[in-house]
Amino acid sequence: MLLEQHESDFESIKHVAAYLRKSQSMGDKDEDLLKHKSVIEEVCESRGWSYVLYEEVVTGDTIEGRPKMLELLSDVERSQYDAIFCFDIDRLGRGGGGDREKIGITLQHSDTYLITANPYKIYDLNNENDDQAYDMQSFMGRFEYKMIKKRFKAGKRIGLRLGRWVNAQAPHGYTYNRKLKQLEVDEEKRPIIRKIVEHALEGMTLADIAWELNKKHIPSPRNKKWAPITISRMLKSQVYLGHIVGNKSEGNRKRVATSSSKPFKYLPEDKWVIVKNCHEPLITEEEYDLLMKRFSNRPKRIYNNKIHSFTGLITCGKCNKNMTMKRFGNGKLGVAKCECGNRGGDIELVEKAVIDTVEALRDNLNNIQIDDVEKQKKNMLNKKLDDLIQDCDKQDLAIERIEEAFENGLYDIQKTRKKTEERQQEKWKLEKEIRNIRKQLTSVDSFDSKERITAIDKFISDIENEDSGEIKNKIYKDILNNIVWTRDNEKRVSVKVNFL
Numbered sequence: 001m002l003l004e005q006h007e008s009d010f011e012s013i014k015h016v017a018a019y020l021r022k023s024q025s026m027g028d029k030d031e032d033l034l035k036h037k038s039v040i041e042e043v044c045e046s047r048g049w050s051y052v053l054y055e056e057v058v059t060g061d062t063i064e065g066r067p068k069m070l071e072l073l074s075d076v077e078r079s080q081y082d083a084i085f086c087f088d089i090d091r092l093g094r095g096g097g098g099d100r101e102k103i104g105i106t107l108q109h110s111d112t113y114l115i116t117a118n119p120y121k122i123y124d125l126n127n128e129n130d131d132q133a134y135d136m137q138s139f140m141g142r143f144e145y146k147m148i149k150k151r152f153k154a155g156k157r158i159g160l161r162l163g164r165w166v167n168a169q170a171p172h173g174y175t176y177n178r179k180l181k182q183l184e185v186d187e188e189k190r191p192i193i194r195k196i197v198e199h200a201l202e203g204m205t206l207a208d209i210a211w212e213l214n215k216k217h218i219p220s221p222r223n224k225k226w227a228p229i230t231i232s233r234m235l236k237s238q239v240y241l242g243h244i245v246g247n248k249s250e251g252n253r254k255r256v257a258t259s260s261s262k263p264f265k266y267l268p269e270d271k272w273v274i275v276k277n278c279h280e281p282l283i284t285e286e287e288y289d290l291l292m293k294r295f296s297n298r299p300k301r302i303y304n305n306k307i308h309s310f311t312g313l314i315t316c317g318k319c320n321k322n323m324t325m326k327r328f329g330n331g332k333l334g335v336a337k338c339e340c341g342n343r344g345g346d347i348e349l350v351e352k353a354v355i356d357t358v359e360a361l362r363d364n365l366n367n368i369q370i371d372d373v374e375k376q377k378k379n380m381l382n383k384k385l386d387d388l389i390q391d392c393d394k395q396d397l398a399i400e401r402i403e404e405a406f407e408n409g410l411y412d413i414q415k416t417r418k419k420t421e422e423r424q425q426e427k428w429k430l431e432k433e434i435r436n437i438r439k440q441l442t443s444v445d446s447f448d449s450k451e452r453i454t455a456i457d458k459f460i461s462d463i464e465n466e467d468s469g470e471i472k473n474k475i476y477k478d479i480l481n482n483i484v485w486t487r488d489n490e491k492r493v494s495v496k497v498n499f500l
């Protein structure tokens, strides 16, 4: 179809405009763009062409949404360049036909060539053959893209109906089995989820459940401290019943203003698709119903007079039992005497000890730098993990494309098998790395010092501005594990404060 090209035909090319663009839909990353750039630069240098870079920062679907392309076209109109050079023809755009024609006509009118690196080809759109090839290429690009997009979406929907897990991340307490494409209970986390459910059924408040977990240094799903909202979201999620809920939203969250895709929105519950019994449940239907009843019946806000600021927090330094609080004859609150004989005393001693310790801790944290190293390590690992997961998804997409090529008769069965196998091998390698990094991530300390300092500042101001004993109790439980009280005689009181 294409006529053979002769370099000599294009001797007039001296100065080119290099156009670079990441294609979001193809999952391009910064590295891909760098690769494109270096390929283009290499070709330019080897041919002795001078070049100017037009690098698109935003990636709109249509050329109207791409400022660099608009700038380039107006420069081309003024015949500033001998050619536009892009990595492949898809870079110019996949928007409606109008865009493609606009670029084509601009190139024709200004006698500007078009060069692609992949495959390496120079188009002269005033030459009929080249013009046809250009049309064909850009049509193929758009067609292929639409097909992939459609297939990807259909795959997700069909997968959902088959009870396959189709979201990016497995919910806390589960792992994703890539081969079976479904969720499996994470045996390490099973007891944690069960404990949460049991506590909630016993009537513990969400804040107290969070406190219990933080006291045991059990990291939250995001490897941080547990918050009541995280627990309520978990208990309300039907995933733990063994169901998969899909179609909760439509459109693309990352949509750019000029894009032609649907705007993002959440869908009402009656539009959701719920597929039951897809994986092992961690919460039974009966438990779930009880929990939901509890959530909906929860009273607005009643103050519990039995809860004082340090209720549940004071431990006896002699026998390790929990010490209670009581009101003394003078009306003042204090620590009640322990069964073991450890004497109680004024609550102000505890309050002062807590504030003193907290302030000392704050000063200490300011001097600690070591956590930054940990944080950097964590960030690096997280970034690596994201990249690996994306790479893994790319392999999946590639396998789909190979199968598509087979269906369309482009590949024979041998070629299809060979190519699929290669991708599969690559995928397994990536999956192994992902497991490795997940392991490393859990060993990195989950609380860093900056987080702690912010929490401490908030704590101090909250305590100073609060009168209710019950609320103070909640605030203390945000950062304290317990307070150990020991009193030998009238004068010697020791108060030790332990943080979460």
Ligand SMILES: [Zn+2]
Pocket (backbone or CB within 6 Å): 316, 317, 318, 319, 320, 321, 338, 339, 340, 341, 342
């Ligand atoms: Zn005691």
